[in-house]
Amino acid sequence: MADISVKLPDGSKRELPAGSTAADLAKAIGSRLAKAAVIAVVDGLERDLTTSLHDGAEVAIITDTSDTGLHTIRHSTAHVLAQAVLELFPGSTNAIGPAVENGFYYDFALPGNATFSAEDLSRIDAQMREIMAADQPFVRGELSATEALDVFRDFPYKCEIIERTAKKVADDDGLDAGEVSADGIVSFYRNSDSFLDMCLGPHVPSTGRLGHFALQRVAGAYWRGDHTRPMLQRIYGTAWATKKDLEAYLHRLEEAAKRDHRKLAAELDLVSWPDELGPGLAVWHPKGAMVRKQMEDYSRDRHVNGGYSIVYSPHIARSVLWETSGHLGFYKDSMYPAMELDEGVKYYPKPMNCPFHILIYKSQQRSYRELPIRLYELGTVYRYELSGAVHGLMRIRGFTQDDSHIFCTREMVADEIASLLDFVLDVLRSFGFTDFQAKLSTRPRDKSVGEDDMWELATDALREALAGAGLDYTIDSGGGAFYGPKIDVDVKDAIGRSWQLSTIQLDFNMPARFGMEYIGADGQAHQPVMIHRALFGSVERFFGVLLEHFAGAFPAWLAPVHASVLPVASAHEAYASEVVADLRSRGFRVELHEADEQLGKRIRNAKLQKHPYVLVVGEDDVEHRTVGVNPRGGEVERGVALGVFGDRLAADLAARR
RNA sequence: GCCCGAGUAGCUCAGUCGGUAGAGCGAUUCACUCGUAAUGAAUAGGUCCGCGGUUCAAUUCCGCGCUCGGGCUCCA
Numbered sequence: 001m002a003d004i005s006v007k008l009p010d011g012s013k014r015e016l017p018a019g020s021t022a023a024d025l026a027k028a029i030g031s032r033l034a035k036a037a038v039i040a041v042v043d044g045l046e047r048d049l050t051t052s053l054h055d056g057a058e059v060a061i062i063t064d065t066s067d068t069g070l071h072t073i074r075h076s077t078a079h080v081l082a083q084a085v086l087e088l089f090p091g092s093t094n095a096i097g098p099a100v101e102n103g104f105y106y107d108f109a110l111p112g113n114a115t116f117s118a119e120d121l122s123r124i125d126a127q128m129r130e131i132m133a134a135d136q137p138f139v140r141g142e143l144s145a146t147e148a149l150d151v152f153r154d155f156p157y158k159c160e161i162i163e164r165t166a167k168k169v170a171d172d173d174g175l176d177a178g179e180v181s182a183d184g185i186v187s188f189y190r191n192s193d194s195f196l197d198m199c200l201g202p203h204v205p206s207t208g209r210l211g212h213f214a215l216q217r218v219a220g221a222y223w224r225g226d227h228t229r230p231m232l233q234r235i236y237g238t239a240w241a242t243k244k245d246l247e248a249y250l251h252r253l254e255e256a257a258k259r260d261h262r263k264l265a266a267e268l269d270l271v272s273w274p275d276e277l278g279p280g281l282a283v284w285h286p287k288g289a290m291v292r293k294q295m296e297d298y299s300r301d302r303h304v305n306g307g308y309s310i311v312y313s314p315h316i317a318r319s320v321l322w323e324t325s326g327h328l329g330f331y332k333d334s335m336y337p338a339m340e341l342d343e344g345v346k347y348y349p350k351p352m353n354c355p356f357h358i359l360i361y362k363s364q365q366r367s368y369r370e371l372p373i374r375l376y377e378l379g380t381v382y383r384y385e386l387s388g389a390v391h392g393l394m395r396i397r398g399f400t401q402d403d404s405h406i407f408c409t410r411e412m413v414a415d416e417i418a419s420l421l422d423f424v425l426d427v428l429r430s431f432g433f434t435d436f437q438a439k440l441s442t443r444p445r446d447k448s449v450g451e452d453d454m455w456e457l458a459t460d461a462l463r464e465a466l467a468g469a470g471l472d473y474t475i476d477s478g479g480g481a482f483y484g485p486k487i488d489v490d491v492k493d494a495i496g497r498s499w500q501l502s503t504i505q506l507d508f509n510m511p512a513r514f515g516m517e518y519i520g521a522d523g524q525a526h527q528p529v530m531i532h533r534a535l536f537g538s539v540e541r542f543f544g545v546l547l548e549h550f551a552g553a554f555p556a557w558l559a560p561v562h563a564s565v566l567p568v569a570s571a572h573e574a575y576a577s578e579v580v581a582d583l584r585s586r587g588f589r590v591e592l593h594e595a596d597e598q599l600g601k602r603i604r605n606a607k608l609q610k611h612p613y614v615l616v617v618g619e620d621d622v623e624h625r626t627v628g629v630n631p632r633g634g635e636v637e638r639g640v641a642l643g644v645f646g647d648r649l650a651a652d653l654a655a656r657r
Numbered sequence: 658g659c660c661c662g663a664g665u666a667g668c669u670c671a672g673u674c675g676g677u678a679g680a681g682c683g684a685u686u687c688a689c690u691c692g693u694a695a696u697g698a699a700u701a702g703g704u705c706c707g708c709g710g711u712u713c714a715a716u717u718c719c720g721c722g723c724u725c726g727g728g729c730u731c732c733a
Contacts, residue, residue: 076700085692105728115660115661116661117661117662118662176728216727217661217727217728218660218661218662218727218728219661219727219729220660220661220728220729221660221662221728221730222659222660222728222729222730225729225730226730227658227676227730227731228661231659231660231729232660232729233660233661234660234728234729236727236728239726262690262725262726266668267668273724273725275706275723275724275725278724279723279724279725334731334732381733383732383733385731385732386658386659386730386732387658388658388659388728388729388730388731388732389658389662389730389731389732390725391726394732394733395731395732395733396733399733401733488733498731498733501733502733503733525680534733536733537733538733539733540733541733542733564693566693567690568690568691568693569690569691569692570690571690572690595690595691596690597691597695597696598689598690598691598695598696599690599691599692599693600691600692600693600694600695600723601694601695602693602694603692603693603694603695604693604694604695605694605695606694607693607694608694614693614694616689616692616693617692619692620692623694628692628693630693630694636692636693638692638693647672
């Protein structure tokens with residue numbers, strides 16, 4: 001038989017017997033590669049290892065160490081999950097089961113709208129391991145759409161996917177999970193006589209290639225993510241190439257749980273959510289409030305230096321304001337209901353600060369010479385979030401925005417947005433964030449106000465600003481606010497999680513609704529453009545993100561307490577008090593822990609509070625006016641002169657360490 | 658709002674196959690006064706989330722509600 005020649009990623013060529021598969025190629029290159037191989041990329045397309053190679057093909061063997069390889073392992077594990085569920089739960093039907101970050105899920109409908117229990121999960125897990133032990137091959141096949149509809153006639157969700165694709169229905173919601181190719185050919189994989197699943201593939205060669213997985217939880221999920229459609233039963237799992245990787249991942253989850261801001265808020269006595277207040281409402285304890293004060297003071301200073309004017313506004317306003325702004329038309333579902341007083345006059349708690357700032361603008365006639373006007377308020381708003389959405393400080397019903405509204409001319413918009421982005425990123429960097437990702441959100445499909453050309457103009461301005469700032473961004477089609485498009489900035493925290501914080505929103509609409517004007521150089525009245533901008537987003541969420549980012553160990557400039565002073569014994573308490581008074585007089589936040597318990601115990605307790613310094617003072621220190629410095633994460637140093645320690649702490653604060 | 662799970666001392670949790678409950682930490686008191694991550698002893702502390710139902714008897718079983726957690730949707 002004639003040989004074929006294939007090209008490898010390093011540019012080298014390799015001769016193989018005709019009819020060789022990608023698996024044969026891997027074997028020919030080396031036994032270790034053959035063992036690690038998961039799929040192949042042939043001429044740029046992901047294929048099963050069983051794919052026959054043609055002469056001249058460019059082939060890369062993908063192993064389980066690559067992202068693509070891991071993705072395949074997770075996807076294949078999801079299929080085994082589906083097989084196990086269909087075997088254990090007669091009459092159940094499967095929907096979609098893609099790989100996701102770190103794992104996979106699969107959605108099912110059980111007969112009679114039954115649900116999975118925790119015990120079901122362990123049964124399913126056991127069944128999956130049997131399927132893997134049986135080492136069933138993933139065998140690919142192809143059908144026409146018509147044939148597929150017959151084969152999958154008992155699987156209504158599969159049929160819906162086939163029909164949607166067959167009709168070439170425009171699908172921009174990305175939920176087809178790669179089960180059907182665009183050309184109307186339906187591919188499927190058969191693992192055994194009793195199980196086949198529709199899928200584009202590729203898959204690992206056989207179920208024996210899998211095994212380092214864990215089923216994690218059951219959740220409800222709407223079919224196609226649409227809350228008007230049936231709720232399916234979703235099983236989430238994680239899967240990895242090796243047992244070690246799986247264990248490392250599970251360990252990472254435990255570590256992340258330790259930094260949960262709700263847990264730390266309780267341990268460090270920062271914030272609580274008393275039931276008496278209702279869901280999504282928090283109270284700030286003294287230590288949490290001190291951290292918040294530092295954040296707010298810094299924010300205020302930066303804004304004043306950045307050309308903003310501080311303003312204040314009330315928490316409620318008459319319904320007419322919200323009618324004018326459009327909130328009652330487009331945002332009412334998220335607003336707390338009205339208080340009705342004074343013979344039927346309705347007052348609504350504010351869900352946003354913008355209408356108030358507009359009224360401040362409108363309090364007098366404005367000239368183009370005054371623009372841009374930048375108003376800034378730490379404004380507390382109330383939003384009636386869905387009960388299931390409320391989450392600690394990250395999603396809360398009463399929260400404070402570091403809210404700015406910038407009023408400028410159309411000509412100023414591009415420069416203003418560009419400098420705004422710089423300002424936002426610079427302030428975020430001051431808090432220790434370095435990794436940013438932006439998102440540009442365009443006009444919502446259903447609820448929005450304004451003319452198309454306005455939206456286009458606004459969206460273009462934002463796009464240009466992003467390009468100018470050199471920031472990576474994605475497009476969220478239809479994700480804009482009802483009054484305009486926006487840029488959202490996400491930050492990555494210390495353990496790689498992404499949080500949506502800042503938002504910059506362009507608004508040509510509200511100025512029109514409120515009839516805002518300025519007198520231009522031409523002596524004529526013009527309409528200003530409005531930019532809504534929150535930098536922290538919400539002070540509460542930002543605090544929560546900082547808390548998790550630093551795992552409770554705030555840098556000194558934010559820390560609620562800089563140092564705890566511990567006298568070795570009661571005899572040293574008088575000197576300890578002097579140390580406290582001295583440091584406080586220099587503006588430091590210091591606590592005295594009297595000698596009512598053993599020193600080791602008090603040190604431990606102080607350390608658990610994660611404050612930057614523990615100071616121990618004993619006989620030697622009384623004599624020499626020194627302190628023993630035990631820094632967070634550092635080595636103990638005895639006999640440091642009190643003034644020297646104060647200088648060191650002052651340096652930390654100045655450098656925002 | 659929807660699906661699943663949970664709610665026992667201030668905290669973390671055990672327990673009762675239906676007969677009103679227990680540990681550690683914390684608190685209080687006493688003793689110890691100690692040089693860098695847990696001294697010892699004693700004491701107090703609970704409508705077992707709430708309301709109904711079943712039962713001689715409910716923290717336990719059932720129903721409803723509230724709150725929290727994990728998701729979906731939504732979002733700063």
